[in-house]
Amino acid sequence: MSKQATHYVAVIGGAVAGSVAAEILAEHGIQVVIIEQNKKPYGKIEDGLPRWHREQRKQEYARIDARLKKPGVTFIPSTRLGSDLDFKELIDQWGFSAVVLANGAWRDRNVGVEGADEYIDKGLIYQNPFIYWYNHKNEKSYSGPRYEAPDETLVLGGGLASIDVVKILQLETYERALRAKGVETDMHELEKKGIPAICKNHNIEPQELGVKGCLLIYRRRMQDMPLAQPPDNATPEQLARTEGIRQKLLSVQQKKYLFRFQDRRLTGGLIVENGRLVGLKLSETHVEGRKATPIPGTEHELRSPLIISSIGSVPEIIPGIAMKGEYYTFKDWDLGYYAGSDRVFGVGNVVTGQGNIRASLVHSQKVANHLIENYMGVGESGDISGFTAPAEGRAAAQAEQVKERIQSVTPLSEAQVKALEQRISAAQKKAGYGGDYDAWIAKVTPPDLE
Ligand SMILES: Cc1cc2nc3c(=O)[nH]c(=O)nc-3n(C[C@H](O)[C@H](O)[C@H](O)COP(=O)(O)OP(=O)(O)OC[C@H]3O[C@@H](n4cnc5c(N)ncnc54)[C@H](O)[C@@H]3O)c2cc1C
Missing domain, CATH: 3.40.50.720 (NAD(P)-binding Rossmann-like Domain)
Structure with missing residues (x-):
């Protein structure tokens, strides 16, 4: 000094x-x-x-x-x-x-339903500890919490990080299902080439594996997902183009990793059984601008072995x-x-x-969009x-x-x-x-x- x-x-x-x-x-x-x-x-x-x-x-x-x-x-x-x-x-x-x-x-943004945090590690987990576990779980010295990645997990989200969560779940689930059929795969290969391509290499139809896939739910419309961003002061044409990019990005992801997606859903309550969160009470939403309001009469229940909240970090x-x-x-x-x-x-x-x-200032919109495609594993270069x-x-x-x-x-x-x-x-x-x-x-x- x-x-x-x-x-x-x-x-x-x-x-x-x-x-x-x-x-x-x-x-x-x-x-x-x-x-x-x-x-x-x-x-x-x-x-x-x-x-x-x-x-x-x-x-x-x-x-x-x-x-x-x-x-x-x-x-x-x-x-x-x-x-x-x-x-x-x-x-x-x-x-x-x-x-x-x-x-x-x-700090994971709170799920937004009163009492939900009582069920952390009892049916509910948040994105940050989940990704931490995923990144470190194979280290011999790892001593943190261990999570399962069950099929049919429900993920609340819509942004890039929630796509990471969904991909982790799908890679884990398909790796397990393939192993059960005697097929050893490598996570890197599955992520790079996509689940259908790896199944094809082994003459397996993905449906044969019996995986239902995790479900990502988003409160606004698919085309509102914050995956790509319009330029500042965007024209109506630029906004429409950005919406198209978001839809394309999501659908390419779904084809590659086979997860399910449902837009316009808002969480309104918890389903708890024997001290464990086993599902959510949801409503369909009406979307106007950035506002998503529940539509009365559309309330329904969705059960899931695990709920992961990935709605932002603060x-x-x-x-x-x-x-x-x-x-x-x-x-x-x-x-x-x-x-x-x-x-x-x-x-x-x-x-x-x-x-x-x-x-x-650092990225043109075009570069930013390519970057996001590559980040998500659906871009051409992967860079x-x-x-x-x-x-x-x-x-x-x-x-x-x-x-x-x-x-x-x-x-x-x-x-x-x-x-x-x-x-x-x-x-x-x-x-x-x-x-x-x-x-x-x-x-x-x-x-x-x-
Ligand atoms: C899923 C995902 C999405 C991303 N999206 C974007 C994006 O949209 N835009 C963008 O620009 N970049 C994005 N990134 C890129 C990039 O990861 C981040 O922008 C960048 O790494 C943030 O750096 P940071 O230093 O601000 O925060 P961090 O990388 O979070 O670093 C904070 C550091 O502070 C330490 N720390 C925290 N609390 C304390 C404390 N109380 N006392 C002492 N130390 C503490 C932490 O251990 C950590 O080392 C994203 C990354 C991921 C993984």
Whole structure:
């Protein structure tokens, strides 16, 4: 750590947004301390991007590593803001010039029916722990909850992440069904070529396997699904084209992974038997713009061995951080200025939650749509290398603002720097981190991490 350092910034979370911000700040002579809750700093890339994207995941790990190893960036792993570290203490007592929240969106949005959360792990699970399990379940050292992926699971969703959930269910179910017929398949092959193609290679008709498939339900119309996005200020023709792309995307997915889909359904109640959630009470909806309202008289029941809610991720509640609805309170949502303190900022998913891959400054709409097709496994090249570009671009722009602000703040005195560096060393020691980033990553990476 530098003795000449005059500004120190804490960045909470070391994944895409946090590492991009850290690199930019460090390049401007600002000392940056990444405080990461996990042993590894890869965030959604490791725990949210399904493991069939193996090449992309490896490339992103390497890019995050390179940023976190830049001179001026210090890493503190295994330290969680909100439990290991108090937010108010961090901003008021540690003495950082600024605090940047880059902790992403890890809290599943509530299912929206009173009492539903009583049935978590009793018929109901949420998307984030489910994908975490899927990505890590084959590691020998995995000790988290284990989930089943039963046939006929009901998935509530509509966005990209819910398509990932549906694909996981179908891949698991068909792999099991094929194995029961003596056919060993590889998940990567099933995902890449699609279920019908693999069945055909083995002279099996998918119907022979007796799989009914999981069911994805969405509250609006199929053409409203947030899979592709129109450009800003879209014309009626552009809107119609986007709706067509969404329908095509979904139907190509269904052909490849054989899941069922039902649009215009809203959850209104729970069906509980013997302390377990066994189904949902649904209504058909009337859709007007973004509003989906239940149509009286269309109430019906749908039973399912498992319900997975995949209706979006929002930032975790952290004691001391002011909330506006599901989000932290930012007074400028583009720039990530936190309303409660002019020394606290937000970058990345923590500001807006996990939005959609939008046609942005970084991507033309055409590129964005190809990217989504490739992400979903229905594109021609399978290349998703531009996937994190919107998140990186946004984080870089926000980091520039943080830099501007910090440069107008009084530099830290030598005594302040000394006291802060003592706290940083103590936190690293507590985490068992000796300061050698590569050696640490090698130590904490399971040999069988996919
Ligand atoms: C299904 C899916 C859909 C996606 N869709 C989009 C999209 O629409 N648009 C887009 O731009 N990108 C999208 N992405 C791409 C990309 O994954 C994300 O944009 C990007 O990875 C988010 O980076 P982040 O750094 O903001 O958040 P994260 O990757 O979530 O990183 C947050 C980091 O903070 C850490 N952390 C969390 N809480 C704490 C705490 N309390 N204390 C300390 N550390 C903490 C976490 O462990 C993590 O390392 C998507 C990814 C997936 C998997």
